[in-house]
Amino acid sequence: MKRRHFIKNTVLGTTASILASDIVFSSAIPSGYVPIAFQEPDPYTLFGKDKEMTSLNNKPWNIEAKAHLLDDKITPNKYMFIRNNGIIPKNIDVSKWVLTIDGESVTKSKSYSLADLKAKFKQNTYQLTLECGGNGRSEFNPPAKGNQWTTGAVSCAEWTGIRLKDILEDVGIKSNAVYIGYHAADTHLSGDPEKEPISRGVPMHKALQDETLLAFEMNGEDIPLAHGYPLRLVVGGWPASASGKWVNRISVRNKIHDGTKMKAPAYRVPCKPVAPGETVKDEDMCIIESMPVKSLITYPKTGAMIKKGKQLNIRGHAWAGELVVKAMEYSIDFGSTWKSCDIENPVNRLAWQHFKASVNFPKKGYYEVWARATASNGVSQPMLVPGWNPKGYLNNACHRIAVIVK
């Protein structure tokens, strides 16, 4: 036989693994591992996602949209990207769900049931832009490790919940509070119960904004399981990793939160610009706060062929992290000339803004329509991939679609 079959099995070792080869160093593999190679789940029915969504990774689940799928003003669940760091919690019993607020900087830690939260505090609804810090990573050169997101790890859904600042006020926080950090019910990929897959947070000034929510609803319904049911922290305009899912504890810290994926190099970029491929020391990496200015052409889908003389109506969304987009332009000549688009004001702070324009083409041929947003501070999107960083974050290069006029 070419390969020996090998069974790793102990009486209490959950499921034994049958592999088509030896597991070398099997003694070093903790019992309970089942190689993912044996699993074949369908994410589309599992999470109610559209078949056109791209699954980048099935353990942990990471699924992204394509630009044209994000055409809705409010992103429906079926087109919302999933970025998970660990395993989605199982057997959630909402009647027993408890949120605890603790940490060095609370006067006394306090716990609430979901019913308490809903009854005791005023509920608010906002449209909030959530974009993965690594959206666009696939374009970096040299490549950065991780999920190779293209353009679709962004959404703007309508979130309903209570303000984090209201509950923090109810608990009572000390004047030395610096940061909040969330803890959640998801579990680590390795199965190690001591490890948290992710536990990030934001500084107090962000935590206390009106739009920072502890949400129970997305688009008027219970939050879908993959997006944090039954309770999610929603921090619009910042890397979506700050918006902890399945949250059951929030710690008010007297220092920058030091949970998993708060430390370098995760969700950090070089404090000073570096050359592509340069090694950057951990202490020279700074935490990403507001996401940069960016936009997407969501209509038409790239690859449109139109007849000569026809006007092309384009539309899409633009957003700028903590800021507002003040101008939106398009170019059909690779940035030689720019024309302005109509851009709407945001429905509320931190919601993406909708733009549209009617494009005329001078003659037959291949064109690319490029879109460029400018934030209220005067900063625009670059046409090239922006400054290289070791983890491939914050690619806000102009989005473009291909068009043929015939």
Place this chain on the structure above:
Amino acid sequence: MDYKLFTKRVKHIYKYLFVLFAALTIGSSGLIYKILNPSFLSFSEEDNTETYTNAEEFDNIENNIHVATGFKDDEGLQLVIANCTSCHSAQLVTQNRATKEGWLSIIRWMQETQNLWDLGNNEAIIVDYLAKNYAPEKKGRRQALQQIEWYDLED
């Protein structure tokens, strides 16, 4: 019966018995585990993962690709499957590109922070497989648009 045929049949029976034995072992140990841990396997609806029980189906290679995982078929494939897909999917590997040094540093990071075990002498084989089959391409500062599906846009 000629010797070859005999050997073939014995191998066949051996494989069959092996799978049967494996199934029984898993079943019985699972049962004992279930008795001791009643919550085991009480999955909620979202977990509908399937398991390959047929080892031969799992071994299928088409167009130089290992069908079940998507890995390229090359020396070290089985080691990569065994060691790299316990915690995360094969996709997390196949969508990434790195040099030998790059793959090694990813392995070190997983060992330091993600409970990856010591790969021993297999490390070199695994790193060679990855660096050869998933090497970085020079992309420049902005690539041309690729894989465009052209369609007629009517009003």
